[in-house]
Amino acid sequence: MQDAHQSLTTLRAQIDETDDRIVALLAQRFMLTRQVGECKVAIGEPPISPARQTERQHLLSQLASKHRVDELLVRHLFDVVRQHTLADHQRIAAESFVDFQDVASGNERTQNYG
Ligand SMILES: O=C(O)C(=O)C[C@]1(C(=O)O)C=C[C@@H](O)C=C1
Numbered sequence: 365m366q367d368a369h370q371s372l373t374t375l376r377a378q379i380d381e382t383d384d385r386i387v388a389l390l391a392q393r394f395m396l397t398r399q400v401g402e403c404k405v406a407i408g409e410p411p412i413s414p415a416r417q418t419e420r421q422h423l424l425s426q427l428a429s430k431h432r433v434d435e436l437l438v439r440h441l442f443d444v445v446r447q448h449t450l451a452d453h454q455r456i457a458a459e460s461f462v463d464f465q466d467v468a469s470g471n472e473r474t475q476n477y478g
Pocket residue numbers: 397400401411412413414416417420445446449450
């Protein structure tokens with residue numbers, strides 16, 4: 365019984381460490397997708413990339429199978445992440461449009477964005 369208590373404590377510590385890594389990886393992904401959003405604005409691509417999304421759905425199915433994780437769960441999780449990314453991309457596009465309008469009208473507000 366004492367062994368089970370010990371194991372529970374150890375396993376929970378490992379869960380906490382794993383969650384730390386998952387959140388750190390999410391932060392890294394959002395840092396990358398933010399840069400993708402800026403590139404899209406720079407080259408005039410819309411925030412949503414349907415072809416890329418289809419490609420990613422195939423990739424995620426393969427990853428779920430490779431790591432033996434429920435495919436539906438993986439899809440749901442990444443749907444939430446993608447929605448967040450899209451909102452980010454729409455905000456970046458809207459801000460750059462405001463910047464563009466400010467430059468076009470000679471408004472100096474853009475200089476405060478940093
Ligand atoms: O790869 C891209 O173009 C992204 O913007 C990333 C991403 C994603 O988060 O997976 C987000 C939105 C797109 O529609 C497709 C993929």
